[in-house]
Amino acid sequence: MSEYVFLYRGGETGRSPERIQQSMQKWMAWFKELGQNGHIKDQGQPLERTGKVVKGHQKTVTDGPFAEAKDIVGGYTLIEARDLEQAVELSKGCPILEVEGGVEVRPVMKLNM
Amino acid sequence: MTEPSEHLFRHEAGRIVSALTRIFGVHNLALAEDVVQDAFCRALEVWKFRGVPENPAAWLMTTAKNRALDVLRRERTARTFAPELGRWIESEWTLAPSVEELFAAPAIRDDLLRMMFSCCHPRLSEEAQIALRWVSG
Numbered sequence: 001m002s003e004y005v006f007l008y009r010g011g012e013t014g015r016s017p018e019r020i021q022q023s024m025q026k027w028m029a030w031f032k033e034l035g036q037n038g039h040i041k042d043q044g045q046p047l048e049r050t051g052k053v054v055k056g057h058q059k060t061v062t063d064g065p066f067a068e069a070k071d072i073v074g075g076y077t078l079i080e081a082r083d084l085e086q087a088v089e090l091s092k093g094c095p096i097l098e099v100e101g102g103v104e105v106r107p108v109m110k111l112n113m
Numbered sequence: 114m115t116e117p118s119e120h121l122f123r124h125e126a127g128r129i130v131s132a133l134t135r136i137f138g139v140h141n142l143a144l145a146e147d148v149v150q151d152a153f154c155r156a157l158e159v160w161k162f163r164g165v166p167e168n169p170a171a172w173l174m175t176t177a178k179n180r181a182l183d184v185l186r187r188e189r190t191a192r193t194f195a196p197e198l199g200r201w202i203e204s205e206w207t208l209a210p211s212v213e214e215l216f217a218a219p220a221i222r223d224d225l226l227r228m229m230f231s232c233c234h235p236r237l238s239e240e241a242q243i244a245l246r247w248v249s250g
Contacts, residue, residue, distance in 0.1 A: 015150040017122035020157050024122075027161035046158040075162060 003041060003108040004087040006077045006094070010070035011101025026095035034079070039090055042078035049074065070100070078108075122153055125170055129177045132216050136181060138195035148184060152176040178216050182209060 034040050049072050053064035065072060081087035084107055091103040126149055133145035152173055166172045185194065189202050201211040 015154065017126040017153065020153045021120070021122045024157050024160060027157075031161070043162055046162050074158065077162075 001080045001082060002084075002087075002110070004079045004081055004084070005106045005108060006044075006079055006087075006091055007073050007104040007106065008075045008077075008094070008096050009073055009102045009104060011074065011096040011099045012069070023095060023099070026098075030093050030095055031077075033093070034090060039080050040077065041080045044075055044077035046075040047073060070102075073104075074101075121169055122173075125173045126153070129174060132174075133177065133181055134195075135215050136185070136195055136198055136212060138193065141192070141194065144184065148177055148180045151180055174216060178212060182212055185212070 031040065031043060035043075049069075050063065051065075053062050054060070055062070079087055079090060081090060084105070087105050087107075091105050094103045096103060129149050129152070130142075130145050133148055134142060137145050155176055156169070156173055160166070160169075185202050185208060194202060198211060198215075201207040
């Protein structure tokens, strides 16, 4: 088994109570299924959409990130899968895909390579 | 991980919008709805990773209350809020306790009733009356 990080980008749920309720239930069902099949190493954390960016020799501090809403990472999960192909397959169940968001699937580098 | 009850968000939307309308004034209904939606979106983000807290309704209420305090602090000079809140919002000493009181359980029961009366107020546009009916359940 190898480890992969899912980075959740963008995704607007719609803001009525009903939509939020539906979205919540879908996410919980998805995580539950991943967990039952032994794919979740760490369910991860949500991230605030804004913070600070520190850059360069000057260590310039700016507000940010000022990416478009659809590109901002809103959270991550650490996944265990056989290979990248399986990890991608698992990511296809993510409810964020139904609301114009995306999942970035990134293999965690292995130490023994 | 516990699951939230099936109608949690819809039920709480009515209760919280009622409390917020009492604080912001009926004329700021849209602002009250924004605050509720912000609180709900935040709940969704946090809960999907960490699970639903033991008392989700209280969590939503507290989040909305904190957002309301932010809004009142930021806009107390720019906007007029509910007249009955009056000068209580001018000072930090009285702001938080007043909002706290309006969010307490008995106050919210009164607020729901008040919202139902507000729905019938002849000065409201039909559109606003429908919106109010929606939040009152």
